[in-house]
Amino acid sequence: MEYGYGGQPNFGQVLFFGLGAVVGATLTANLLPMLAGLNVGDICTVSSQLARENVASTSPVISVSVWVVAMVIGSIAGGIMGLVASYPALRVKEEWFLSMILLVGGEAFRIVVMNTPQIGCGFNGLAGIYNPFTWFNNYIPQSWQTYASTGLFAAIIIAFAFGCFVFAQRIGNSPYGRLLKSVRDDKVASESLGKDVTRIRQQIMVLGSAMAGLAGVFYVYYIGVASSDDYITAVTFSVWVMMILGGYANNRGLLVGTFVIVLLDRGSLISGLLLQPYFPTLDPNYFVYGRYMVEAVILLLVLAFKQKGIFPETRVKTKAYTLFDFGKKNNTTAARTTDNPNQGGKNS
Amino acid sequence: MSNDVILRVEGLSKSFGGVKAVDNVSLSISRGSITGLIGLNGSGKSTLFNLIYGTEKSDNEARIEFDGHRIEKLSPHQRFKLGLGRTFQTPRLFSGMTVLENTMLASKGQRGEHPLTAAIPTRWESQELEFAKKARQQMKALEIEVLYGKLVTEISGGQMKLTQLSNATMGDPKMLLLDEPTAGVAPRLAQDIFQSISNERQSKNTTFFIIEHRLEVLFKHVDRVLAMHEGKIITEGTPAEVVKDQRLIDAYLGG
Numbered sequence: 097m098e099y100g101y102g103g104q105p106n107f108g109q110v111l112f113f114g115l116g117a118v119v120g121a122t123l124t125a126n127l128l129p130m131l132a133g134l135n136v137g138d139i140c141t142v143s144s145q146l147a148r149e150n151v152a153s154t155s156p157v158i159s160v161s162v163w164v165v166a167m168v169i170g171s172i173a174g175g176i177m178g179l180v181a182s183y184p185a186l187r188v189k190e191e192w193f194l195s196m197i198l199l200v201g202g203e204a205f206r207i208v209v210m211n212t213p214q215i216g217c218g219f220n221g222l223a224g225i226y227n228p229f230t231w232f233n234n235y236i237p238q239s240w241q242t243y244a245s246t247g248l249f250a251a252i253i254i255a256f257a258f259g260c261f262v263f264a265q266r267i268g269n270s271p272y273g274r275l276l277k278s279v280r281d282d283k284v285a286s287e288s289l290g291k292d293v294t295r296i297r298q299q300i301m302v303l304g305s306a307m308a309g310l311a312g313v314f315y316v317y318y319i320g321v322a323s324s325d326d327y328i329t330a331v332t333f334s335v336w337v338m339m340i341l342g343g344y345a346n347n348r349g350l351l352v353g354t355f356v357i358v359l360l361d362r363g364s365l366i367s368g369l370l371l372q373p374y375f376p377t378l379d380p381n382y383f384v385y386g387r388y389m390v391e392a393v394i395l396l397l398v399l400a401f402k403q404k405g406i407f408p409e410t411r412v413k414t415k416a417y418t419l420f421d422f423g424k425k426n427n428t429t430a431a432r433t434t435d436n437p438n439q440g441g442k443n444s
Numbered sequence: 445m446s447n448d449v450i451l452r453v454e455g456l457s458k459s460f461g462g463v464k465a466v467d468n469v470s471l472s473i474s475r476g477s478i479t480g481l482i483g484l485n486g487s488g489k490s491t492l493f494n495l496i497y498g499t500e501k502s503d504n505e506a507r508i509e510f511d512g513h514r515i516e517k518l519s520p521h522q523r524f525k526l527g528l529g530r531t532f533q534t535p536r537l538f539s540g541m542t543v544l545e546n547t548m549l550a551s552k553g554q555r556g557e558h559p560l561t562a563a564i565p566t567r568w569e570s571q572e573l574e575f576a577k578k579a580r581q582q583m584k585a586l587e588i589e590v591l592y593g594k595l596v597t598e599i600s601g602g603q604m605k606l607t608q609l610s611n612a613t614m615g616d617p618k619m620l621l622l623d624e625p626t627a628g629v630a631p632r633l634a635q636d637i638f639q640s641i642s643n644e645r646q647s648k649n650t651t652f653f654i655i656e657h658r659l660e661v662l663f664k665h666v667d668r669v670l671a672m673h674e675g676k677i678i679t680e681g682t683p684a685e686v687v688k689d690q691r692l693i694d695a696y697l698g699g
Contacts, residue, residue: 266563271556271572274549278538284499285536289550290524290615291557299559409540411593414556415569416548416576420592
């Protein structure tokens, strides 16, 4: 949304994502035993991990509420970081300087986290962040336990993603969506029509960063570890590939792009494990890292044949169109078929 | 300060490299008037507009007074909110949006332009419909109604000019700076544009300050003409006075 609608190339997505992850994990690791009345000392130790597991699998109230708090604080932290970053970033002349600043910011963040044991346990990462629905397994027959809590968590993540999608759709088809596109297309002209361009750019950066922070919290809860290895700049570029693939300024396209990339990402991991017995001489890493090659090929194909992505940009659909579109639907479709009798419905 | 002066400018200057594009210009425009600004290419007309609108900053301490407010330190969007509007010489429209979206964007005080209210359509939809009605009337007047669903990259240069004009009037400005509103527009339509400018002035008492090269059309509708040459205003008066002015004739003939 930041780029597609607002026109701001944010190459520091990983900064806000990583921050959300570290803040979420640290908060969880401290709060979980505290609320359970335990004193575990250093949150990086294995014993503290076990204590967290114990709380996560026995106390529904504590684990879910800590998770909610982590989400709220994680996205607030992302948002605040976005606000801070927006001060230097929005005052540079060229869009691409902004992207460079954020790119460097993301990488700097990773290096700082990696080398500072006080932040998220440094190089080793903060392990033992358990699924907030681990306790759910206690109420499920033994044979289903592997899937129950993960399934529940996955369902909730999907619900959240759907909520975000609806939110993005609504914003995209509102006067605010129009406003963002105007800032993207021509800042001077937008300013001339009375739009406070600097403030709008700041807003969208804070909003985007908060969402990335939230995603970071979800990610650590899913993967179980907050590790600096996960905040490499490739994460940012993955997000970009998702967008280029799906189409700019089109939420549906973004959804499809994300789906494809995540499928590749996880799929390559799983296929690596599944196929290994058949190719014992082959390093499973070929599959895991082969995905970057597949991504690259897909990216090149899309750029070569479908520059606007799988779903091109759409109108900002508000009720304003109802005054104009009335009774014209048939005319336009008729015109289209007579214009292009050979191409049929293919013209886009 | 008399009440019927809407814009008063004192001492605007702007240099690009060694060239003085605008050289210590002072002027005043009375409320409800249509004033033309003429001059050769490169005489500083558009730069003067940019300075008045705040798109560019004056080199020296200048004083710009608009509708009783000192505006020289305000940003363009703040000047817009006080009732000053403008168009650009080469149309600057939003290329990813349709003609209707461009016009709708220009509406003033939209409730749905906040990220939080935007997600709740009931908060802004009735207002949106009102603006759409107004946009439709305006687009009808300028004969661009049928283009509503076209991307602005798909329409002709003249149509872009018209779209820009309809954008500029959408916010009901007290004063409009128009930079060559009829360049690239068919002659008949040029007449219509000036007619609609006259109508707008009559119905809403809007003040117009217009850069234009089509003198024959311009002179039919303006009250007063300013002529610029090499960054300075060399003469001003009614069209009949100005055409007789020797300085202007010299400037135009390169004397």
